[in-house]
Amino acid sequence: MGRLKYPELRTTYKVDRKIGEGGFAKVRLASHLLTGEKVAIKVMEKASLGRDLSRVLSEVEALKNLTHQHISQVYEVIDTEDVIYIIMEYCSGGELFDYIVNNKRLCESEARGFFRQILSAVAFLHNRGYAHRDLKPENILLDNDHNLKLIDFGLCAKPTGGISVCLKTACGSLNYAAPELLLGVRYLGSQADVWSLGVLLYALLCGALPFDDSGGKIGELPQKIIHGQYEEPEHLSNLSRDILRGMLQKNPRHRLTTEQLLNHKWVTLECYDPVCYLPIYKHHERDDQVLQILAEHHNLTIQAAWQRLSNWAYDHFTATYLLLLNKKRRGLPFNLNISFTPAKIRAKLIQRRPPMKAQENIHSSVMSPLSPSHPSYSRMVEGMQSRHTSVDLEEQGVVTRSRTSRKRGYDSDAEAVSSPAPTTPVNKRRKTSDTASENRTPTNSSSTPGKFFHSVERKLNKMRNILTPKKKADSDTPAVLNAKDLHDVSVTSIDNPKKVLDDLTAALSSCSILCKSRGYTIRGKVFDGIGSDKKLNNCKLMFELEVCWIKTDERSPVVGIKRKRLKGDTFYYKKICEQVLQLTVK
Numbered sequence: 386m387g388r389l390k391y392p393e394l395r396t397t398y399k400v401d402r403k404i405g406e407g408g409f410a411k412v413r414l415a416s417h418l419l420t421g422e423k424v425a426i427k428v429m430e431k432a433s434l435g436r437d438l439s440r441v442l443s444e445v446e447a448l449k450n451l452t453h454q455h456i457s458q459v460y461e462v463i464d465t466e467d468v469i470y471i472i473m474e475y476c477s478g479g480e481l482f483d484y485i486v487n488n489k490r491l492c493e494s495e496a497r498g499f500f501r502q503i504l505s506a507v508a509f510l511h512n513r514g515y516a517h518r519d520l521k522p523e524n525i526l527l528d529n530d531h532n533l534k535l536i537d538f539g540l541c542a543k544p545t546g547g548i549s550v551c552l553k554t555a556c557g558s559l560n561y562a563a564p565e566l567l568l569g570v571r572y573l574g575s576q577a578d579v580w581s582l583g584v585l586l587y588a589l590l591c592g593a594l595p596f597d598d599s600g601g602k603i604g605e606l607p608q609k610i611i612h613g614q615y616e617e618p619e620h621l622s623n624l625s626r627d628i629l630r631g632m633l634q635k636n637p638r639h640r641l642t643t644e645q646l647l648n649h650k651w652v653t654l655e656c657y658d659p660v661c662y663l664p665i666y667k668h669h670e671r672d673d674q675v676l677q678i679l680a681e682h683h684n685l686t687i688q689a690a691w692q693r694l695s696n697w698a699y700d701h702f703t704a705t706y707l708l709l710l711n712k713k714r715r716g717l718p719f720n721l722n723i724s725f726t727p728a729k730i731r732a733k734l735i736q737r738r739p740p741m742k743a744q745e746n747i748h749s750s751v752m753s754p755l756s757p758s759h760p761s762y763s764r765m766v767e768g769m770q771s772r773h774t775s776v777d778l779e780e781q782g783v784v785t786r787s788r789t790s791r792k793r794g795y796d797s798d799a800e801a802v803s804s805p806a807p808t809t810p811v812n813k814r815r816k817t818s819d820t821a822s823e824n825r826t827p828t829n830s831s832s833t834p835g836k837f838f839h840s841v842e843r844k845l846n847k848m849r850n851i852l853t854p855k856k857k858a859d860s861d862t863p864a865v866l867n868a869k870d871l872h873d874v875s876v877t878s879i880d881n882p883k884k885v886l887d888d889l890t891a892a893l894s895s896c897s898i899l900c901k902s903r904g905y906t907i908r909g910k911v912f913d914g915i916g917s918d919k920k921l922n923n924c925k926l927m928f929e930l931e932v933c934w935i936k937t938d939e940r941s942p943v944v945g946i947k948r949k950r951l952k953g954d955t956f957y958y959k960k961i962c963e964q965v966l967q968l969t970v971k
């Protein structure tokens with residue numbers, strides 16, 4: 386299907402299923418044919434972008450300039466007459482939001498680990514003169530190694546005079562927007578980002594939003610934000626309260642700065658070092674081993690290959706180099722799939738096979754049928770879901786001001802005020818293992834064969850678990866899941882899946898949720914407004930609940946309900962799921 390739909394990708398990528406959707410893009414999983422690496426492809430139709438094309442272009446520019454361990458790396462950009470494709474690092478672990486929902490809320494220590502990673506990405510952005518302006522858990526993804534990666538730079542701004550220059554376009558998601566944005570005054574991007582980080586940390590620690598319109602009257606939310614009114618749940622420690630108050634400070638001048646956050650006591654508690662935001666790897670590093678492979682494939686000298694590469698055109702050449710480099714850093718064999726090499730060059734390469742073998746031997750500890758280049762590995766797929774969109778606050782009528790450079794990444798009439806960009810913090814303490822994990826390079830996590838095999842086995846198990854139930858989903862028997870990795874599954878006390886299915890259907894209809902079932906999977910939809918026509922556009926929330934068997938080692942299988950959000954506001958989804966499951970999982 387993908388092959389016919391995306392002709393520009395046909396010879397270089399194998400396009401797989403859709404893994405996400407935003408207001409501007411559909412995101413697909415794909416494999417880079419030459420390296421076998423999984424990538425995410427953000428597909429944007431120019432016709433539907435209209436004036437927002439500038440937003441996409443600023444996202445592309447930002448991504449090209451921002452190489453950081455906690456920012457999803459761009460590999461290639463294809464700009465055709467009708468479509469823009471951004472080929473980027475695939476984050477298989479889903480959105481941070483879903484992780485929070487599945488865990489209700491995070492303990493302080495886990496929240497700290499995550500927050501440090503996000504902070505390091507945001508401080509890096511600010512240091513490079515960018516403000517993100519759409520920080521929220523839906524824009525932070527988890528990779529395979531449980532590391533966070535920031536995505537969606539469509540609203541980012543890089544004022545020409547630097548980060549300490551005021552911006553004026555109010556944009557982002559209302560729940561995460563700083564008071565100054567709602568007041569329609571000029572604001573500093575870095576200060577607005579710190580507010581959003583505060584909302585995000587609150588969500589991590591409390592499993593809820595500090596500023597929410599649920600239960601209140603429509604229109605109350607902006608007032609709550611402007612007045613900085615939020616509740617502090619009792620379980621919050623004094624230090625957590627302190628950092629949250631510092632970030633959710635309605636007066637931006639009194640708000641903590643990114644630099645202060647790097648060294649904040651809450652951030653460095655448990656013997657952590659201050660957060661280091663510098664990238665682990667140099668932006669455009671020359672690696673001769675990788676270059677050699679690329680050069681051979683293209684029948685070029687190393688020097689010619691480097692010359693071509695150093696334009697950093699983000700074309701397929703760049704993508705192949707960056708993907709090979711990533712494989713090397715992860716301790717994986719980093720050769721290219723020879724069957725995609727032009728026939729003439731392939732013949733030459735086959736003659737020169739021994740040196741390639743020698744190179745493979747260097748990595749023999751990780752060569753096995755479970756290697757990522759093995760077909761089983763490349764079939765591996767993991768679940769993702771779509772999300773809701775950030776809004777233009779002016780357009781929503783939350784901020785009243787004449788429309789200017791709407792959603793553009795570069796605010797045109799910025800004015801200067803002083804706010805220093807963060808500088809590298811001094812490491813005062815010794816690194817702990819936790820800090821090491823925060824700053825961990827992918828190589829560390831998979832460089833030993835044992836760890837590598839363990840991780841690949843885990844992935845393959847996960848793949849089996851995911852694929853097998855899918856096949857069964859249409860049939861009359863529920864899927865069987867293993868008790869591991871079930872953070873998105875609620876366990877019931879009932880041992881009859883049919884009864885759970887019936888209870889679930891009844892609970893959904895009692896909550897006025899439109900549902901459609903297929904086998905043991907129910908898709909629920911909630912529509913906006915009364916009497917609205919039920920087009921997808923008006924669909925406020927869409928999710929799936931699947932009744933399944935859960936295999937446990939200790940006792941006979943139990944019946945569970947697997948949840949998946951497909952579209953819509955994440956905290957609303959959380960609330961609906963809680964309501965429905967309460968009625969079902971008695």
Ligand SMILES: Nc1ncnc2c1ncn2[C@@H]1O[C@H](COP(=O)(O)OP(=O)(O)OP(=O)(O)O)[C@@H](O)[C@H]1O
Nearest residue numbers: 405406407408409410412425475476537772774775
């Ligand atoms: N690199 C990636 N790896 C895995 N999934 C991704 C990746 N990038 C995006 N996604 C998925 O696709 C969804 C939409 O992506 P993204 O937010 O970039 O789109 P968008 O149209 O720009 O969104 P918005 O409307 O908020 O601006 C994400 O929420 C996520 O679930």
